[in-house]
Amino acid sequence: MTQAKQDNADERRRRLLKGALATSSVMTLGYGGPLAAASLSCIAKIDGGYPTGTNQFFIGAAPPATPGGGNWAWKMVEVNRYQSNGNGVIDGFEVDGNVYRADNPEVLISAAIPKPNGSGDYPKKAWLLVYFDPDGIEAGTYPTYTVQGEGFTPAVSSCLTSINPGIVANYGFGG
Incomplete structure (x- = not known):
């Protein structure tokens, strides 16, 4: 039987930072890409x-x-x-x-x-x-x-x- 990971402050901070960075990059590409493409093909x-x-x-x-x-x-x-x-x-x-x-x-x-x-x-x-x-x-x-x-x-x-x-x-x- 394995022992459950210890939930310490460093581990929580690492997970929070990892989640925040992943969400940020997805939103930037998701909203920025189509807007740029629409502008370039406007004319x-x-x-x-x-x-x-x-x-x-x-x-x-x-x-x-x-x-x-x-x-x-x-x-x-x-x-x-x-x-x-x-x-x-x-x-x-x-x-x-x-x-x-x-x-x-x-x-x-x-x-x-x-x-x-x-x-x-x-x-x-x-x-x-x-x-x-x-x-x-x-x-x-x-x-x-x-x-x-x-x-x-x-x-x-x-x-x-x-x-x-x-x-x-x-x-x-x-x-």
């Missing part, structure tokens, strides 16, 4: 395109409100006057070193030369839809970047905030 879960019924370019003092209460990311650009070969003086905006027509944003202005604006109406504020990768990093703006596939989509402010809390201050949000 990839957005519907895969820009907000329906909304243009990706908008001229106005503030970013446009989007249908359905969406709060999409917009980047401000300035619309100025440009002289173009064969087109005379037209309104345009610059993205990634290219100048695009304000009345048809996907059309490049060839040989665009900035022209003095002349009146108090210029420069005008305009807004471009911003695209992000799944890590919340800006991938590009319309019209040079229009990938609407999973993982590279426009994003709502709550999605960007969950990934990178400081990013929202850099973009205008409609809604």
Whole structure:
């Protein structure tokens, strides 16, 4: 017959510490893992395109409100006057070193030369839809970047905030 273990203070302390450490590590992994995974895939879960019924370019003092209460990311650009070969003086905006027509944003202005604006109406504020990768990093703006596939989509402010809390201050949000 074996004798029962002596229940002394050292043994009790060891069991208490062992139990506390085991519980702590299980809870940290259990709650932290899914939250991190949800944040990283947030942008990839957005519907895969820009907000329906909304243009990706908008001229106005503030970013446009989007249908359905969406709060999409917009980047401000300035619309100025440009002289173009064969087109005379037209309104345009610059993205990634290219100048695009304000009345048809996907059309490049060839040989665009900035022209003095002349009146108090210029420069005008305009807004471009911003695209992000799944890590919340800006991938590009319309019209040079229009990938609407999973993982590279426009994003709502709550999605960007969950990934990178400081990013929202850099973009205008409609809604």
